[in-house]
Structures are given as C-alpha cells and as structure tokens.
Amino acid sequence: MSAKRKVIFALPLLITVVIFGYFFWALTKPGRDPKILPSVLIDKPAPEFDLKALDGLNVPGFARSDLISNGKISVVNIFASWCIPCLAEHPDMMKLGQRDDINLYGINYRDKPEDGLAWLNKNGNPYHRVGRDPKTRAGIDWGVYGVPETFIVDATGTIRYKHVGPLNTGDLEGTILPIIDSLQTQ
C-alpha cells in the first residue's frame, strides 16, 4: 500500500477524531453554560420603554430617555424580590450604587410593587432610579429570560454588554468595572 493510499484510508478516522475532539472541547471548556445565550442586543440601541416608579420608594421610575439624558454610562440591573440570586449580587450592587459618575438603574421584574418595595427597604436600595415591570413587557423588549441580568448602556443609549445571572465580586472587578472605565474614556 502506497503512502498516499494509507493517508486516504486514515482520513475518515482523522476527520472523526477532529470532529469528536471539537465536540469534547466545546462541551467541557471552562465557563461553558448552555443556559447563557448570546444577546442579540449587544451594540444595538436600548429598547423603548417607560417604567413607573415603585410607590413609596424615594427614587423615580425611568424611561429610555433617562439612559441618554446626562452623558453617563448606565448600568441596568434586572431584579425581583422572589429572585434568590439577586440577593447574592446585592452587596456588589450596593458598591456600584455609591458611584455618582454612572447611572445605576433597576428594573423590578415580574413583581408585585409592594414586594419589590419591601425587598429594597429590607436590603437597601442601591439604584438611582427603579422602574417596575410587573408584566415583563420591558423585560421582553430587553430580551430578559432569567433574573438577575445586568446591562451596560453607553451614554448614547447603545447596549454594550450583558451579564446573565448574579454578578460576583470577580465579575464586577474583572469585567463590569473595566468596561465602564473603557466606555468612559472613549
């Protein structure tokens, strides 16, 4: 058997090994989570919405126009009182809310207003504005499918980054803050 024929005979095996190798790599690579979908909204303008305030909370509601009104980068966080992981990321939200060079806005997602209010009163309100979205209409326009979700919107109202699931301190310091910094220097 000539060398050329040996290569041809080995080819199917080689192709199979390459394909299975790719599958193996894709299925086991660190950080892989099939529940996290790539957002189609990245680098797209934030959707139109106008959300009412939570009655009894000392901050106003917000609309799309509030994302572009003051020239600041906005962090839009989707939260709910029934959402346990939201509690996990809450300390990091509190840290983020102390900055006055960015807007930190909260969307109270699929929640009774009184529950959302009680949750914020109990755990602290980090948000500069909170809009309520009981029927998740704004959530659907933002492509929200799991809470918590966090969006970074630049001063022109364009969505630049989306994080699905709770932020931990590593996400905040390793990803969110550097993105905010780089958008601010642009």
Next chain:
Amino acid sequence: MRGFILSTTILFTLIASIGIASISLVQAVEPDEVLDNPILEARAREISKEVRCLVCQNEPIDSSNAELAKELRIVVRERLVAGDSDDDVKDYLSSRYGDFVLFRPPFKASTFLLWFGPLLVLAIGIIGIIFFFRGNRTQKIAAPLSAEEQNKLQQLLQDGQEPPQKLNSDNKGEAS
C-alpha cells in the same frame, strides 16, 4: 397460543402509541389567553409550537408552564391581533432573543453550515467513494513491463528453466 401473543403485542403497541401521541396533545395554554378569533388563535398555536421557551430551553412556549412562556404566548397573540404576519411575530421575538428562540433557525449566511452541513458531509462521502472505486480500477491495470522485465520474459519463454522465486520479488508481474 401464538395468536394470543401476537394479539397482545399488537394491543400493547396500540396502547403505547396512543400514550406517545397524547403527550404531544399536552398544552399549557390557559383559557384566559385564548383569542376569540379562532383563525388567529390557530395561527398563534402554530407559532407557539415553533418558539422555544427560554427558561426550559427544549420545550416550546405552547406546552411550557413557565411564566416567561405564558408572557411570550400573550405577546404572540397581541402581535397577531395587531395585524402582524406569522413571520413578523417570529422576527419580533428573534430580534429580542436571537435565532435560538426559534426551533427552526432561518436561512441566512450564519446558519448556512447548520442547514447544509449534513449535505456537505454526504457529498464529501460520495466523492470519497467514487475516488475509492476509481482508484481501485486504475490500480488493477498493471504497469507495462520495463525493458529489463521484457528481456527476462523473453528468456523465460525461450528456455522455461528459470526458478519461480526470482519472479516473486516483483509483484507487478504476477497476475491475480
């Protein structure tokens, strides 16, 4: 006895297939969601079967009890009532949630490999088979004898005394 076994087998197969068929009849659509217009409702049901529930990923929103699925079913119906075509509704959803929300991904440049990848692999296989057999056929045609071999052959034909071992060293000269 044999007839009995056969008939029970048929009976069990029937029961099992009815069971499997009824699984697909399970639905999560609640009465308050159903539209008054039966034509629009039927279209809504068809679209809902093609839309993935993003919380429970392998279930269509039509049969999912997740809250997001319910909300998306209502959105689908609202869009239809507003006069959207079926494709408009699907575009509305995929512009928010990506093509992943549709069970059947649309034809476009980025999904080309997804749709035609299997055909491509099949074509490669067929080409491979053709080459394999054609390769075999050309292999069977023996190379013409070299001048040296020709001489040897002549010699053999003339005296027929040459021991056969020497010939074995060259496979090409040996007919199968």
